[in-house]
Amino acid sequence: MSAYKDIAWNGLWKQNSILAQLLGLCPLLAVSTTFVNAVSLGLATILVMMLANFAISALRALIPYEIRIPVFILIIAALVTVVDLAFNAFLHDLYLVLGIFIPLIVTNCIVLARVEAFAAKNGLRASTLDGLMMGIGFVCVIALLGAVRELVGQGTVLAGIEMIFPTLSGIQVLPDNYPGFLVAILPPGAFFVLGLLIAGRNWIEARTNQRRLEKRLHDHPPSATAASA
């Protein structure tokens, strides 16, 4: 049970695909201009990561070590194509929203990275969970990035939500005459916000480690300190 907890914790925080591993920056930077776009890409990514991890974990005994990377890429690309076609045919309304994002997932090296680092060595259930958790970790970060860029760049929250829920509409939070901040919407803005998010995560990690160290010092004072006192 604790192994599954470790997988979840790794995916969400400790090995977070973006904040810790810095993987998948291409779709991340391109699509995180608004919250709705970011979450849409994230959900499609979760689906593909779970499928890819599941398929490769199931086939791992059949894949020779020497050619594992081309086979992984083949399987991931085939799965993405199948998901793309299936969405187009059976969930057409959702496809109109998510459709442009699905082919982008192939360019996301986080899918290949998890397949290589985890699914090729672990069982079906653990691998699928790893895909899910890594995907959720990806969605959380890209959603935050999208929300910040959207607010700073054009002063709105949830712009474009009407493409998914036609009854809702985005809200202009900043005053109507807010001129917009172009850099936030263009790719450099994504780098700035991402840099701040990574700095934030490192700060939290450093503070937790510091606390842990202080607690240990408090509980078991080193004898050297005691002697000099």
Added chain:
Amino acid sequence: MSDPLEVSRRESSVLRISVRTAAIMLAFTVIFTALMAGTYKLTEPLVTASALEEKLRLIGEVLPSALHDNDLMKDAIDLPPQAALGLDVDTRIWRARKAGVPVALVMEAAARDGYSGRIAMILAVSADGHLLALRVTSHKETPGLGDYIDPKKDRNKTRPWITQFNGLGFDGVPREKWRVKKDGGHFDQMSGATISARAVTNASGRALAWATENRDKLFALPANGRFEQQGANP
């Protein structure tokens, strides 16, 4: 160390591994290609149906169905690539008539000078040379900045930018004034995102001029005929 028997054994084992991995790679390729081909075959009818429905919806947006009484899908002609329309592939032109009298032409056009990539559009030109309406069907302009050319993304919901072309012709706005204001023309643009507006405006002007010039020939062709005059490749 360099025992010839040992060397030849090692070589043959390398060869065996190469052949084995190549065969496995081939097997994976065949299986997954079959999977993709199967899915494609299975989903093709549904995908084609939704694409047609989407096209009909777009035509409906630029041409109110009350204006014509013929079946547009049947009264269409093939159009080879036309430089004036920015098109480098075959497209269709749909001809709207009421009681047999020509009403309007619905055609596709594209601008190649947008801020990033091609801007595809669909427009309806009335038989008397007015641009009835214009819609952008696909583009890659900067989200939140240049994407107001698509009314779904335009923040002005009551009077989206793209609607200012509705009903205009060269009798109201002369050809040389069919530009954005920044270029000394008639049409508004949003400050900071002129390139997208300029691309759409200029493309619509070129398409309107082309349609007005060729309208008699286009209406005279039999249904499913082909407009043979090929424009130079853009």
